[in-house]
Amino acid sequence: MSTGYLFCSDPLAAGRPDPFFAAEVACARRSGGETALLDHDALLAGDTEAALARVPRDSGPYWYRGWMVPVSRYEELDQGLRARGCGLLTPAPDFGRAHELPGWYDVFADLTPRSVWRPLPPGTPPSGPALAALTAPLHPGPAVVKDFVKSRKHEWDEACFVPSLAHTDKLSAVVRRFFELQDDSLAGGLVVREYEPFVPGGEARVWWVDGEPVLTTAHPDSPAELPAPCLTAVRPAVRALGCRWVTTDLALREDGVWRVVEVGDGQVSGLPAGSDPSPLFDALTLAGSGR
Template identity: 60%
Template sequence: MGASFVFCSDPLDPRRVDPHFAREAQAVRDAGGRVCLVDHDALLAGDAAGAVARVPRDAGPVRYRGWMVPSAGYAALAGALAARGAALLTSPDAYRRAHELPGWYEVFEAVTPRSVWLPAEPGRAPAPQELAAAVAPLGGGPAVVKDYVKSRKHEWREACWVPELSDTRALSRVVERFVELQEDHLAGGVVVRAFEPFTDGGEARVWWADGEPVLVTAHPDTPGARPDPGPALDALRPLVAALGCPFVTTDTALRTDGVWRVVEVGDGQVSGLPGSADPEGLIKSLMQNATGQYSSAHAAWRADFAARTAAR
């Protein structure tokens, strides 16, 4: 039996894969892999053991491909799978590091918009004076608001865009609305990022398995607009290696001055594959890199990065 993948099940029929991931599951089967099912709704409800009840015992190393899970929920998923003899190739620590901006920001700081963040609980926005102190290192100018994982860019004017950071009242108003709209889904806290202008249609998602780029796609929001040529991957390879996570995505965008920037890093297990992309190549690459280990070169890159950051 080939590598095993854990997919979200269909909420209307728990015996089959969620239709959103059906193409990927078929690619796994075509490549000789095993498809297992997890109940995403049960997982979010706190019933991790019930969520994995359909996963065969002693499935061995597995990759998750499904809807986003909060970091605490992913840790619960890992524990429930381990109890059934299945080991997620991405550990809970690695998942959090790639999934949440505070985990990946330092590694990618030179190639991503400047950012600050404040921990916050659902329904409780930071006070205006806290926000003013937090954003001081960014100076003035426009910015965008998000949480540790996602923004509300579709409510751009009311819950994302801040025209001028020195206007604390406006900043606080946007943050409060963002926290209100996120409700219980607020992830970690509030992030404020310096605004950088990007070209229309100039965004590409790069998929990395064990530190190597295995696929470049459009962003799911613009599936028919993959830029060609895309970002220079050699510049990103040592950064992905330094992050030290087995399966990640980097969302890159072309700034209006012609410079490619990383706008988001994510855990590849919960990153959306655009409908315009053929999943076969991605699945085969993941099956070939099913060890969760890095080469000696990647280990050297990570050790060098750790030494440089420790010396700051």
């Protein structure tokens, strides 16, 4: 059985891969994988049939590789592929568990900043009292705000960092601005996390396939900095999560402890510019073939 990769197509030319992923397509093929194309815009618009029009019937099974998709759209992708006699190597529940913080948090609780969350639709920031109740289990110091998937780290002071949870007015203002900027793209709801001091030097993104760390890259935000994290505590947590292809972003805290800033589904995690993902695709192709 050969391993398939479902890459996003070029929005301007549906018959070829999105140029952003061209080097990865070549790498996937070199590893012995087959590739097919998905129309990401059509998937996000809810037209699964059109999204999968270029996927041959009874092909796969596939790793998806491309831009992020909401968990509900990934479920539709999973169903749509099955209706064509194809399958995904990461089933929808596993995607949700790795992609959204509430899915992975319990397994990584000892390794990641303490967090609270509340499912909410876009455009509905909680009131001050509701935020005070939500964050009561956290230490009343600095905190970070995000949704179940993404932060507004590029608007750090305005919509991400809260200097002290003791000041509900400031917390409310940051949360309101966060909801405003996320708008309809808000994923799942609100997360508030205790802030931990990390040393400068960038995060390491570790890529795991079937519980093994097959590649460590820099984080895409700091491609020139590649720390070498200790994985002793992370490995059992990744195995306990039980998802086949995940990433863990690790940062060194000022007290010398490696912390998990974020877990992600590997299918939608970014590679930093200039990295060689060959070991990753070699591992994925082998894992997907069932050998």
